[in-house]
Amino acid sequence: MSNVPRTALPGCSRSANDQMAKGLGYFSIALGLSEVIAAGAISRAAGLNGLHGLVRGYGGREIANGLAILTSHDPTTWVWGRVAGDVTDIATVAAGAEKMTKPRTLLALAMLAGVTALDVVCATRLAAEKGSRNSARTDYYDRSGFPKGLQAARGAARSFEAPRDFRTPDALRPHGQQQESREAAATTTPAASI
Amino acid sequence: MRALVWHGTTDIRCDTVPDPRIEDDRDAIIKVTSCAICGSDLHLFDHFMPGMKKGDIMGHETMGEVVEVGSAAKSKLKIGDRIVVPFTIICGECEQCRRGNFSVCERTNRNKKLADTVFGHTTAGLFGYTHLTGGYPGGQAEYLRVPFADATHIKVPDGVPDEKLLFLSDIFPTGWQAAVQCDIEPSDTVAIWGCGPVGQMAIRSAILLGAKQVIAIDRLPERLSMAQAGGATTINFEEESTVKRLNDLTDGKGPQKCIDAVGLEAHATSTVDAMYDRAKQAMMLETDRPHVLREMIYVCRPAGTLSIPGVYGGLLDKIPFGALMNKGLTVRTGQTHVNRWTDDLLHRVLDDQIDPSFVITHKVALDQGPEMYKAFRDKQDGCIKVMLKP
Numbered sequence A: 001m002s003n004v005p006r007t008a009l010p011g012c013s014r015s016a017n018d019q020m021a022k023g024l025g026y027f028s029i030a031l032g033l034s035e036v037i038a039a040g041a042i043s044r045a046a047g048l049n050g051l052h053g054l055v056r057g058y059g060g061r062e063i064a065n066g067l068a069i070l071t072s073h074d075p076t077t078w079v080w081g082r083v084a085g086d087v088t089d090i091a092t093v094a095a096g097a098e099k100m101t102k103p104r105t106l107l108a109l110a111m112l113a114g115v116t117a118l119d120v121v122c123a124t125r126l127a128a129e130k131g132s133r134n135s136a137r138t139d140y141y142d143r144s145g146f147p148k149g150l151q152a153a154r155g156a157a158r159s160f161e162a163p164r165d166f167r168t169p170d171a172l173r174p175h176g177q178q179q180e181s182r183e184a185a186a187t188t189t190p191a192a193s194i
Numbered sequence B: 001m002r003a004l005v006w007h008g009t010t011d012i013r014c015d016t017v018p019d020p021r022i023e024d025d026r027d028a029i030i031k032v033t034s035c036a037i038c039g040s041d042l043h044l045f046d047h048f049m050p051g052m053k054k055g056d057i058m059g060h061e062t063m064g065e066v067v068e069v070g071s072a073a074k075s076k077l078k079i080g081d082r083i084v085v086p087f088t089i090i091c092g093e094c095e096q097c098r099r100g101n102f103s104v105c106e107r108t109n110r111n112k113k114l115a116d117t118v119f120g121h122t123t124a125g126l127f128g129y130t131h132l133t134g135g136y137p138g139g140q141a142e143y144l145r146v147p148f149a150d151a152t153h154i155k156v157p158d159g160v161p162d163e164k165l166l167f168l169s170d171i172f173p174t175g176w177q178a179a180v181q182c183d184i185e186p187s188d189t190v191a192i193w194g195c196g197p198v199g200q201m202a203i204r205s206a207i208l209l210g211a212k213q214v215i216a217i218d219r220l221p222e223r224l225s226m227a228q229a230g231g232a233t234t235i236n237f238e239e240e241s242t243v244k245r246l247n248d249l250t251d252g253k254g255p256q257k258c259i260d261a262v263g264l265e266a267h268a269t270s271t272v273d274a275m276y277d278r279a280k281q282a283m284m285l286e287t288d289r290p291h292v293l294r295e296m297i298y299v300c301r302p303a304g305t306l307s308i309p310g311v312y313g314g315l316l317d318k319i320p321f322g323a324l325m326n327k328g329l330t331v332r333t334g335q336t337h338v339n340r341w342t343d344d345l346l347h348r349v350l351d352d353q354i355d356p357s358f359v360i361t362h363k364v365a366l367d368q369g370p371e372m373y374k375a376f377r378d379k380q381d382g383c384i385k386v387m388l389k390p
């Protein structure tokens, strides 16, 4: 049987970063579901007493974000979406906590910070891998394509021997260059010929 | 897997399609790490080339990692090898392949009969490029099946970024062959029509091969700026007469060597010319728009050479053959014999003689491919070359 790694879900590719994004997608959905189902318990655990309506709403956001990551081909923007969500979560916990020094508030913040760090790493790696669209440019005067510069490039490949079937018939060569042209070419300094 | 799929004229979509499988023991499968959109793909997008079918996977500039190898290719390839895939599929054994005429390999076109009828004799099978050339699924996808993989590959070293190597698949050797076809002398002026990716590579190649003067012609300022960066004198054909300026730059004698890096979708350079071809195309009396060919034949110095990497599909009209014949011009053309040049070109890249990545202006995820086809065709957003990351 074929040992080609098959793409698991339609629309998902499989670089290590895509895999990490996928993991975060599943995590999003799991967390979102628990926030929806156990909003009361979670809001108490995070020190957000009485805010279970809000927590349930955040759960919905997590689920949607997770699904978007799992089903999109380029999850970069959705992982950035998670980062934005993390920031909201941290702000909410910080603002809603009765006392910042309570151990459970601190624990919740530490966990959120950890997840945020993971999300940021994943999003920046994805962005680097998938690239981004250049903003409109009107000129490319800085793109010679010659790492050693244009002057060094002129004639740098003159010693290349065109295969016999690619040579111009002798009769069509410039006068006097029938035979010597190639040897002459090899000895002309590039600058002298411009 | 995801792939860019042709659905009809100007309709390319990123679809989920079945993953490729080994079908023959000379096959290999690669996981695509990078691919690109070529000017030739535009002829399919605009449906100027016949022989496309709904569901065809696009793409013929592809590189990646070998993930599966058929038993007969195992002596040449192994899992984990990093390869660039040439756009021409080659058997490596037929008479043409043995001569290095890879793009006219006699064995790899699985629709040989059709090609024999249309062209008189078959040419090589090509990836992602009409059923006339085999209808092989292309490489704008997450995975690619490489037929005749024992011959159809270019091994590349690790540690060099994809951006520097990807174009060994097509445009770099195409620009190089275009210049080699000119057999450039140190006294030559080389005029190059079209500053798309192929024109850009042809400019760099002509400079490396030591032309006295390289002149590049286009109408898009951003492309002309890139041409100038590569060492060309530029002509904007919308602002001045190409023929007059070329003669001025060559003491009235015309360039010895002319390269057509435009092909069948050329913009008209005079209105009469334009109306004539539009009308003919509309009446299906002509398939291609040969403005550049006409201009090259007219302006080329007698006993000079016309090198034509630009693609043509069918019948051309009003070709000044009298001028061509009486001036004794040499015509050289063809799809590129990629593997004939790539060993040498890979060394030039590794030696820092040239870095082909200069041409990339857009690097995006594969599923943005459909919109990039439009941006590339319509030259939006400064677009010159699109690289896609699956």
Ligand SMILES: NC(=O)c1ccc[n+]([C@@H]2O[C@H](COP(=O)([O-])OP(=O)(O)OC[C@H]3O[C@@H](n4cnc5c(N)ncnc54)[C@H](O)[C@@H]3O)[C@@H](O)[C@H]2O)c1
Pocket (backbone or CB within 6 Å): B038, B039, B040, B041, B042, B043, B170, B171, B174, B193, B194, B195, B196, B197, B198, B199, B217, B218, B219, B220, B223, B237, B261, B262, B263, B264, B265, B266, B267, B268, B269, B291, B292, B308, B309, B310, B311, B312, B334, B335, B336
């Ligand atoms: N022979 C081969 O093996 C091979 C390989 C790759 C590409 N090609 C062909 O080479 C051609 C160019 O490819 P590309 O990727 O650079 O495409 P492209 O469409 O990006 O470039 C074509 C350029 O020609 C310019 N142009 C149009 N009309 C012109 C005119 N009358 N005078 C001067 N310039 C004009 C356009 O503005 C454009 O910049 C295409 O026909 C493509 O199919 C051939």
Ligand SMILES: [Zn+2]
Pocket (backbone or CB within 6 Å): B038, B039, B040, B041, B060, B087, B170, B171
């Ligand atoms: Zn091409």
Ligand SMILES: [Zn+2]
Pocket (backbone or CB within 6 Å): B090, B091, B092, B093, B094, B095, B096, B097, B098, B104, B105, B106, B107, B108
């Ligand atoms: Zn062959």
